[in-house]
Amino acid sequence: MQVDPFGAREIFVGFANFAQLLGSPDYRQSVFFTLWFTVIQAVVTIALALLFAFATDFVIRGRGLYKSVILMPYAIAPVISGVLWAFLFNPAVGPLAQFIQSLGIPWDPNRRPFDAQLLVIVASVWKHICYDYIFLVAALLAVPQSLLEAAKLDGARPVRRFFTISLPLVTPTIFFLMVMNVVYGLFETFGIIDAVTRGGPAGATNTLVYKVYQDGFVQLNLGSSAAQSVILMIIAILFTVLQFRALERRVNYQV
Amino acid sequence: MIERNLGLTIFCHAVLLLGAAAVCLPLYFAFVAGSLTLQEVQQTPFPWVPGTHFLDNIATAWNQGNFSRLYINSLIVTVGIVVGKLTISLIAAFAITYFRFPFRMTAFWLIFVSLMLPVEVRIIPTYEAVADAAGPLRWFADITGISWLVGSVTGYQLEAALQWNMVNTYSGLILPLIASASATFLFRQFFLTVPEELCEAARLDGAGPVKFFLDILLPLSRANIAALSIILFIYGWNQYLWPLLFTTDAEMQTAILGLKHLVPVSDAEPAWNIAMSAAFFVMLPPAVIILLMQRWFTKGLVDSGK
Numbered sequence: 001m002q003v004d005p006f007g008a009r010e011i012f013v014g015f016a017n018f019a020q021l022l023g024s025p026d027y028r029q030s031v032f033f034t035l036w037f038t039v040i041q042a043v044v045t046i047a048l049a050l051l052f053a054f055a056t057d058f059v060i061r062g063r064g065l066y067k068s069v070i071l072m073p074y075a076i077a078p079v080i081s082g083v084l085w086a087f088l089f090n091p092a093v094g095p096l097a098q099f100i101q102s103l104g105i106p107w108d109p110n111r112r113p114f115d116a117q118l119l120v121i122v123a124s125v126w127k128h129i130c131y132d133y134i135f136l137v138a139a140l141l142a143v144p145q146s147l148l149e150a151a152k153l154d155g156a157r158p159v160r161r162f163f164t165i166s167l168p169l170v171t172p173t174i175f176f177l178m179v180m181n182v183v184y185g186l187f188e189t190f191g192i193i194d195a196v197t198r199g200g201p202a203g204a205t206n207t208l209v210y211k212v213y214q215d216g217f218v219q220l221n222l223g224s225s226a227a228q229s230v231i232l233m234i235i236a237i238l239f240t241v242l243q244f245r246a247l248e249r250r251v252n253y254q255v
Numbered sequence: 256m257i258e259r260n261l262g263l264t265i266f267c268h269a270v271l272l273l274g275a276a277a278v279c280l281p282l283y284f285a286f287v288a289g290s291l292t293l294q295e296v297q298q299t300p301f302p303w304v305p306g307t308h309f310l311d312n313i314a315t316a317w318n319q320g321n322f323s324r325l326y327i328n329s330l331i332v333t334v335g336i337v338v339g340k341l342t343i344s345l346i347a348a349f350a351i352t353y354f355r356f357p358f359r360m361t362a363f364w365l366i367f368v369s370l371m372l373p374v375e376v377r378i379i380p381t382y383e384a385v386a387d388a389a390g391p392l393r394w395f396a397d398i399t400g401i402s403w404l405v406g407s408v409t410g411y412q413l414e415a416a417l418q419w420n421m422v423n424t425y426s427g428l429i430l431p432l433i434a435s436a437s438a439t440f441l442f443r444q445f446f447l448t449v450p451e452e453l454c455e456a457a458r459l460d461g462a463g464p465v466k467f468f469l470d471i472l473l474p475l476s477r478a479n480i481a482a483l484s485i486i487l488f489i490y491g492w493n494q495y496l497w498p499l500l501f502t503t504d505a506e507m508q509t510a511i512l513g514l515k516h517l518v519p520v521s522d523a524e525p526a527w528n529i530a531m532s533a534a535f536f537v538m539l540p541p542a543v544i545i546l547l548m549q550r551w552f553t554k555g556l557v558d559s560g561k
Binding site: 074 | 260263264266267268270271274275277278279280281282284285287288296297301372373375376377378379380489492493495496499500511514515518525527530531534537538541542544545546549552553556557
């Protein structure tokens with residue numbers, strides 16, 4: 001559908017919106033950025049969460065305190081997380097940005113696309129580690145003690161035990177979390193992007209969801225925005241199916 | 256399992272301390288920034304020690320952002336979402352678990368499909384539907400000729416009467432977010448574990464379905480309800496995209512949106528001290544809930560992920 005500027009007429013245009021979309025360099029840039037942003041964010045988040053979960057499982061003293069602190073970001077809205085990081089790395093007043101600049105590295109997320117992308121990734125990872133962490137700590141607790149003790153009697157050291165026993169047993173959880181991370185990266189980072197970069201500079205951090213909002217509600221190109229929604233919906237359905245496959249595997253492994 | 260491995264213990268503590276520091280660092284700097292004056296916040300290098308104006312800044316932010324109103328809005332919307340989601344999913348789960356009715360599987364799959372459609376994906380259709388909730392009725396009246404009939408008999412314009420716009424209302428903010436497939440599935444899973452005998456015993460004692468639901472199922476699922484409400488509270492409080500689209504009136508915005516408006520944009524006066532102090536009271540309610548009810552919250556999250 002195409003709505004004329006006065007909203008008086010609607011014309012059915014068939015697949016023209018889709019054709020236009022797939023042909024536009026803006027959209028391709030957005031797809032490309034969304035893809036690598038999501039993948040990097042998902043991998044970094046789960047790696048760090050796994051490290052923290054392993055450490056939490058190992059230490060005895062202060063475990064509760066560490067857990068409470070690492071869980072904190074869950075309470076913080078994506079937008080607020082975005083605002084916090086936008087402040088830290090604000091080229092004019094941000095403390096960390098000043099630190100980076102004092103090292104002689106140029107830093108300005110408002111102008112340099114790569115800086116902006118990095119900042120968005122850091123803010124999203126910071127916000128999401130807690131989620132993966134909760135699940136991994138729970139999964140590691142559920143690893144049968146008898147297996148670990150048997151391995152210990154056989155002389156396996158803690159790191160070895162982690163990699164040969166715990167890790168394979170929590171793989172289904174990791175798989176599930178990977179899917180959840182990707183879903184988070186695709187859909188829930190809207191607030192972070194809006195707070196940190198507003199899709200800029202020059203569309204460098206325009207994820208697919210942010211583009212739907214930008215095109216539809218800011219530039220009022222409802223036709224194109226709706227076509228993008230349909231594409232997003234297909235992606236969402238794909239991931240829900242994947243998620244359920246992941247759940248099935250979780251049940252089968254009895255973790 | 257008692258085991259001494261000093262090196263690894265130190266390493267683990269170091270990792271966790273680093274992680275905790277990474278979590279706290281932005282919050283600490285936000286606190287420092289929130290306690291400075293406008294001049295102090297712009298100095299280089301940025302101070303490490305908090306200033307003395309935290310409460311002043313909070314007061315300024317509170318008044319400047321009209322947060323007395325926004326806070327109440329946020330509370331109403333959040334409580335609405337929590338109560339609405341719980342009610343709907345409890346009733347829906349009760350229906351699909353305990354009753355055999357025609358199209359039961361259809362209903363089940365419809366709920367299942369809605370799992371695939373987060374708000375972010377369906378913003379345009381949802382906006383259309385809620386901004387013009389009476390649209391389908393009007394269309395129906397138009398197609399069937401009712402509006403023509405009413406119009407010619409009474410001279411009354413049915414189209415004009417059938418207008419229902421929920422933009423800038425609480426129901427508009429709450430209703431589209433209420434339907435929750437994951438909560439329905441959580442309760443369904445739980446109801447499936449309730450022993451069949453309970454249901455039979457209740458029936459033998461002459462309890463109808465409603466009594467069974469209220470007096471047996473609800474008390475049994477108290478733990479799940481508590482755990483889920485925490486998660487839903489955080490979810491509701493932190494909603495951003497939908498209120499952003501759906502409120503044009505400053506009086507109807509939520510606290511998160513209010514905070515966003517306080518954040519300085521590139522060319523404005525960099526009043527980060529005000530924005531940062533505001534960030535603290537905006538994230539206070541969910542943070543308090545997480546700290547106080549951590550056990551419930553962990554349970555709720557891990558369960559609802561299953």
